[in-house]
Amino acid sequence: xxxxxxxxxxxxxxxxxxxxxxxxxxxxxxxxxxxxxxxxxxxxxxxxxxxxxxxxxxxxxxxxxxxxxxxxxxxxxxxxxxxxxxxxxxxxxxxxxxxxxxxxxxxxxxxxxxxxxxxxxxxxxxxxxxxxxxxxxxxxxxxxxxxxxxxxxxxxxxxxxxx
Numbered sequence: 001x002x003x004x005x006x007x008x009x010x011x012x013x014x015x016x017x018x019x020x021x022x023x024x025x026x027x028x029x030x031x032x033x034x035x036x037x038x039x040x041x042x043x044x045x046x047x048x049x050x051x052x053x054x055x056x057x058x059x060x061x062x063x064x065x066x067x068x069x070x071x072x073x074x075x076x077x078x079x080x081x082x083x084x085x086x087x088x089x090x091x092x093x094x095x096x097x098x099x100x101x102x103x104x105x106x107x108x109x110x111x112x113x114x115x116x117x118x119x120x121x122x123x124x125x126x127x128x129x130x131x132x133x134x135x136x137x138x139x140x141x142x143x144x145x146x147x148x149x150x151x152x153x154x155x156x157x158x159x160x161x162x163x
Contacts, residue, residue, distance in 0.1 A: 011106050014038050014084045015140045018108070021048040021061060022086045022147055028053055032147045035061040035085040037069035037078065037102060044081070045069030061085060062093035066100045078102040086144040088115030088137060094123040098131070106136045108144025 014036055021034025025048035037045035047064030051057060062085050070076045081102040088107045089097060094116040097105055105117065105124070116123045117135050124133040 011084070011136065011139045014043070014082070015086070015106065015108055015144075017043060017046075018061075018084045018086050019140065019143060019147065021046055022144070025049040025061065026147065026151050032151050033061045033085065033087045035065035035083060037065050037081050037083050039069070039073065039078075039081045044072040058092065060090065060093050061087075062089050063096050066096050066102070069102075070100065076100060082106060084139075086140075087111050087148065088117050088119055090114045091116040091121065091123065094121075097133070098124060098127050098129065101131060103132065104134045104136065106139050108138070108140050109148060110137060110141075 017036045018034040021036065022032040023034070025034060026032030030049040030052045033049045035047045036043050045065040045068035047061040047068060049061050050059040050064065062083060065083065066078065069078055069081060078100045079102070082104040083097060083102045084106045086108040088109065088111040089105070090111065091114070107117070110119050112119050114120065118137060124135060
């Protein structure tokens with residue numbers, strides 16, 4: 001993609017909002033992942049990881065953003081929406097994307113351990129509904145990856161994470 005194109009600048013704009021959600025998650029003690037859902041050039045759903053805060057394994061940024069977007073539209077079909085996430089979605093979140101149907105998924109950093117769009121699987125490519133999804137990775141990748149890396153570095157320094 002042409003880095004000078006207006007479309008890329010637009011993707012950066014929305015990813016910066018997702019990064020703000022990710023920072024808020026990190027400040028609250030959760031893994032700093034954020035997501036926003038955009039419909040017709042307007043944010044209709046926001047989410048940040050709240051697994052620790054809510055003690056809920058499903059409280060991932062993408063799940064919360066998709067739920068908020070569906071509530072905003074009054075419909076679970078998000079066909080005309082774009083999901084922006086600071087991290088490549090995991091299997092659970094890719095399943096939610098598949099069911100919610102936002103046709104464009106834009107993420108920042110790859111997740112080599114759990115990413116289910118390009119890293120460990122390509123769940124949207126071979127989906128049983130034969131829906132076409134577009135996936136664009138690497139938008140503000142360095143910022144997204146640095147936020148995660150710094151979070152885990154600080155956590156390890158405090159003795160909160162092994163490995």
